[in-house]
Amino acid sequence: MFCLIRVSNIKLSLDEKIESIEEKILRKLRLQRDELLEYRIARESIDARKKGNISFVYTVDVRIKNEETLIKRLAADKDIAPVKLEAESIVARGSVPLGKRPVVIGMGPAGLFAALALAQNGYRPVLLERGQDVEKRTQDVEHFWSTGELSEESNVQFGEGGAGAFSDGKLTTRIKDPRCARVLQELVNAGAPEEIIYSHRPHVGTDILKEVVRNIRLKIQSLGGEVRFGAKVSGLKTEKGAIRALTINDAEELECSCTVLAIGHSARDTYEAIYDAGAELMQKPFAMGLRIEHPQIVINKAQYGEHYSHPRLGAADYKLTHSCLSGRSVYTFCMCPGGEVIASSSSKGELVVNGMSYHARNGENSNSALIVNVEPADFGSAHPLAGMHFQQKYERLAFELGGSNYYAPVQKAGDFVNNVDSGSLGGVKTTYRPGTKYSDLRRCLPDFAAEAISEGIKAMGRKLKGFSMEDAVLTGVETRSSAPVRIVRDQQTLESSSVRGLYPAGEGAGYAGGIVSAAVDGMRVAEKIINTYSLE
Numbered sequence: 001m002f003c004l005i006r007v008s009n010i011k012l013s014l015d016e017k018i019e020s021i022e023e024k025i026l027r028k029l030r031l032q033r034d035e036l037l038e039y040r041i042a043r044e045s046i047d048a049r050k051k052g053n054i055s056f057v058y059t060v061d062v063r064i065k066n067e068e069t070l071i072k073r074l075a076a077d078k079d080i081a082p083v084k085l086e087a088e089s090i091v092a093r094g095s096v097p098l099g100k101r102p103v104v105i106g107m108g109p110a111g112l113f114a115a116l117a118l119a120q121n122g123y124r125p126v127l128l129e130r131g132q133d134v135e136k137r138t139q140d141v142e143h144f145w146s147t148g149e150l151s152e153e154s155n156v157q158f159g160e161g162g163a164g165a166f167s168d169g170k171l172t173t174r175i176k177d178p179r180c181a182r183v184l185q186e187l188v189n190a191g192a193p194e195e196i197i198y199s200h201r202p203h204v205g206t207d208i209l210k211e212v213v214r215n216i217r218l219k220i221q222s223l224g225g226e227v228r229f230g231a232k233v234s235g236l237k238t239e240k241g242a243i244r245a246l247t248i249n250d251a252e253e254l255e256c257s258c259t260v261l262a263i264g265h266s267a268r269d270t271y272e273a274i275y276d277a278g279a280e281l282m283q284k285p286f287a288m289g290l291r292i293e294h295p296q297i298v299i300n301k302a303q304y305g306e307h308y309s310h311p312r313l314g315a316a317d318y319k320l321t322h323s324c325l326s327g328r329s330v331y332t333f334c335m336c337p338g339g340e341v342i343a344s345s346s347s348k349g350e351l352v353v354n355g356m357s358y359h360a361r362n363g364e365n366s367n368s369a370l371i372v373n374v375e376p377a378d379f380g381s382a383h384p385l386a387g388m389h390f391q392q393k394y395e396r397l398a399f400e401l402g403g404s405n406y407y408a409p410v411q412k413a414g415d416f417v418n419n420v421d422s423g424s425l426g427g428v429k430t431t432y433r434p435g436t437k438y439s440d441l442r443r444c445l446p447d448f449a450a451e452a453i454s455e456g457i458k459a460m461g462r463k464l465k466g467f468s469m470e471d472a473v474l475t476g477v478e479t480r481s482s483a484p485v486r487i488v489r490d491q492q493t494l495e496s497s498s499v500r501g502l503y504p505a506g507e508g509a510g511y512a513g514g515i516v517s518a519a520v521d522g523m524r525v526a527e528k529i530i531n532t533y534s535l536e
């Protein structure tokens with residue numbers, strides 16, 4: 001039986017072809033060609049520390065003849081080690097009779113992956129999604145972006161695929177959970193590019209992501225799952241501290257005993273309904289600020305120097321942080337190389353922005369959120385939903401500032417930092433649709449956030465050449481970086497601490513941030529349900 005050997009630190013220059021990895025493996029392991037049975041890339045990263053000598057660095061898993069002899073021979077080489085294979089995890093079934101089919105509310109990454117895991121284990125979930133399927137939803141979003149007419153149920157936040165469907169589809173995560181690899185593999189099975197498995201900056205792009213999401217839905221259905229679009233859970237009924245039924249669209253009642261609540265961070269009416277049903281909620285810190293846009297070429301040059309246009313490198317990204325004199329942190333977030341700033345509202349009279357890219361990341365500009373930490377002490381009330389009201393206040397101010405028609409307020413970075421009004425944008429064009437209005441963005445931000453962002457732009461300009469350029473475009477306001485609320489759950493059972501049978505999951509519940517971690521949390525909750533309930 002051959003086992004895998006992991007070989008790290010294989011370097012390729014920008015102009016070396018990827019096929020030359022094989023030659024480098026043979027040289028590094030001092031092998032004859034017929035001794036190398038196969039190899040696959042486990043990780044790819046870019047070393048751009050020396051701008052004049054940028055290289056790709058690979059870790060590969062190889063299968064060879066006589067691997068034990070090789071491991072002994074190269075024992076002192078830190079770049080070579082046997083691969084520890086993860087045992088296939090089998091989810092043990094519980095013994096509590098399930099009674100009704102499990103219900104999953106929400107078809108974002110958390111709900112989709114919870115439903116997929118349940119379906120794969122024979123639990124035939126019912127999925128309820130307030131928005132529309134991804135095809136109809138794309139039309140509704142395009143209509144909003146071109147006319148300013150918002151559908152409150154089918155938009156960038158609501159609908160099949162959840163908040164991540166119109167995104168850069170970055171799949172980076174800070175969590176270390178073996179389920180991350182399973183999430184990436186399921187995405188590849190559903191049509192995502194293979195390289196997301198090994199790239200250190202995996203990304204899919206909104207165009208491919210929509211197809212992937214659709215394929216996951218079809219898989220859930222083929223395994224016996226039922227999917228209902230346009231089905232908003234408007235109320236929850238409990239009995240003796242346990243979930244008993246869901247009200248759908250204020251009209252229909254669906255009895256249930258086990259429900260995954262994966263509603264994302266923008267379903268404000270649903271947060272209210274959960275609160276009314278007696279679920280324990282608590283305040284949670286989040287972050288808010290603006291989007292900043294630069295010409296993509298400025299960022300590429302800053303990161304890659306003279307090689308900025310090399311076809312192997314693609315659009316460059318960045319991640320910047322600054323600790324302010326006030327004690328606040330300001331940081332870039334959800335960076336979209338070659339992407340667009342998008343209107344991401346889900347309620348009438350409230351304006352919120354975010355960013356997305358297509359797989360090719362070939363847009364003229366690159367953008368990123370530039371956000372400041374907001375603490376419960378800033379909310380001005382002890383009510384569990386005070387953070388949500390705080391977000392709403394600034395989204396309404398941004399809406400009014402833009403002209404009350406979903407035009408976004410924009411300002412040049414130079415004007416914002418110097419607190420002056422030159423009245424119009426400069427050389428950098430905005431990508432936001434349906435339109436913009438030149439404004440004083442401080443008027444839709446809390447003072448502490450405006451000060452921190454101004455200080456941050458100057459400091460970040462010292463770290464990344466061009467970041468603080470006068471004409472960079474700022475767009476307001478970015479408030480939905482994460483949930484301002486946590487739906488408290490029991491750490492052992494993962495049920496709501498106050499409503500049995502209700503399983504809060506994903507970003508809206510306050511247990512995840514980003515596509516992969518939300519998907520992982522959905523899987524975790526599904527496994528807990530399988531561990532608890534039996535199918536009989």
Ligand code: FAD
Pocket residue numbers: 105106107108109110111128129130131156157158159160161162163164165166167168169170171172231232233234262263264265266267270334342344354355356505506507508512513514515516518519
């Ligand atoms: P969501 O994705 O928000 O899904 C919740 C779902 O529940 C929605 O479909 C909603 O319609 C539905 N729902 C809500 N209430 C009800 C109800 N009452 N009844 C029925 N259904 C309901 N993350 C990344 O990792 N990489 C990125 O590149 C990235 N880019 C982003 C770009 C944009 C524009 C946005 C908005 C977010 C981006 N994110 C990104 C964040 C990421 O999308 C979220 O972290 C992730 O989608 C959270 O997953 P979730 O399943 O917990 O919630």
